[in-house]
Amino acid sequence: MLGRPRCPAGPRRRSGAGPGTWCPGTLCASMLRGKGEPRCSGGLGERSAPRSAPVPAGPRPLTRRRGVLRLRRLLAVRAAPGSAVTPSLRAAAGKAPAHVCPRRRAAAMRRPNVLITGTPGVGKTTLGKELASRAGLSYVNVGDLAREGELYEGFDEEYGCPILDEDRVVDELEDRMSEGGVVVDYHGCDFFPERWFHIVFVLRTENSCLYDRLESRGYTGKKLQDNIQCEIFQTLYEEAVSSYKKEIVHQLPSNTPEDLERNLDQIMQWIEQWMKDNN
Numbered sequence: 001m002l003g004r005p006r007c008p009a010g011p012r013r014r015s016g017a018g019p020g021t022w023c024p025g026t027l028c029a030s031m032l033r034g035k036g037e038p039r040c041s042g043g044l045g046e047r048s049a050p051r052s053a054p055v056p057a058g059p060r061p062l063t064r065r066r067g068v069l070r071l072r073r074l075l076a077v078r079a080a081p082g083s084a085v086t087p088s089l090r091a092a093a094g095k096a097p098a099h100v101c102p103r104r105r106a107a108a109m110r111r112p113n114v115l116i117t118g119t120p121g122v123g124k125t126t127l128g129k130e131l132a133s134r135a136g137l138s139y140v141n142v143g144d145l146a147r148e149g150e151l152y153e154g155f156d157e158e159y160g161c162p163i164l165d166e167d168r169v170v171d172e173l174e175d176r177m178s179e180g181g182v183v184v185d186y187h188g189c190d191f192f193p194e195r196w197f198h199i200v201f202v203l204r205t206e207n208s209c210l211y212d213r214l215e216s217r218g219y220t221g222k223k224l225q226d227n228i229q230c231e232i233f234q235t236l237y238e239e240a241v242s243s244y245k246k247e248i249v250h251q252l253p254s255n256t257p258e259d260l261e262r263n264l265d266q267i268m269q270w271i272e273q274w275m276k277d278n279n
């Protein structure tokens with residue numbers, strides 16, 4: 001079983017009010033006070049005119065009830081979850097707007113970042129894509145990201161592959177990782193900022209099984225041998241425990257379709273628990 005999620009230090013979150021942020025104080029003052037009327041010292045509404053006074057021409061005066069209704073309408077339209085609406089203002093407006101669009105609420109929820117790592121061929125992509133789809137997270141394959149953005153800094157003649165520009169990969173991903181809810185898949189993990197991930201999974205595959213998978217991909221000679229050795233010496237696991245807190249690093253067997261299903265179930269349970277603990 002996976003341990004309970006650690007309370008995260010948390011990814012950086014964007015702070016500060018965005019453009020067009022509504023200032024509740026301004027609304028309160030301008031809406032609930034008739035022009036030229038004395039400022040109400042507390043509570044909503046204006047002083048009502050004496051019954052005997054003539055009804056003024058022009059726009060209807062703002063009564064306490066109409067003020068509350070208008071304020072409610074405005075709150076419902078403009079108050080996004082987590083906005084600067086103060087509790088006292090909400091209370092003053094009567095019942096706080098109970099209806100917040102579920103999709104907006106879901107988008108505002110904190111979601112964990114998950115790293116799936118391991119030797120090439122252990123099944124990171126297979127697991128990562130399925131996990132992202134089931135959990136409603138986004139999926140990033142660092143190899144594909146680098147290919148699309150040409151995030152390389154040379155070519156390795158020995159292995160016949162381009163060399164990843166790790167700094168540019170980190171720059172490219174920083175904003176998405178800060179928002180949370182990303183499953184990252186890569187056969188390396190020591191260059192990502194530690195703060196990015198709430199949990200790290202290292203997939204492990206038995207040598208004979210991995211050999212067959214890599215051979216069927218066309219790997220031969222040194223490339224095939226080195227990848228198998230990487231798995232034998234648990235290079236990626238060592239890299240993970242030296243780069244992240246040991247308690248967030250978990251090894252998962254990835255030999256059979258049953259392993260895949262079990263891993264998905266376990267990670268889904270962990271994500272659900274994390275969401276409960278952090279929202």
Ligand SMILES: Nc1ncnc2c1ncn2[C@@H]1O[C@H](COP(=O)(O)OP(=O)(O)OP(=O)(O)O)[C@@H](O)[C@H]1O
Nearest residue numbers: 120121122123124125126187213254255256257260
């Ligand atoms: N649990 C599993 N049981 C059986 N076969 C699997 C399992 N996971 C993945 N495979 C198979 O192993 C092969 C390699 O899987 P995959 O491409 O997901 O590995 P990877 O770790 O992402 O590789 P790379 O790092 O090169 O991208 C695929 O043919 C896939 O169908």
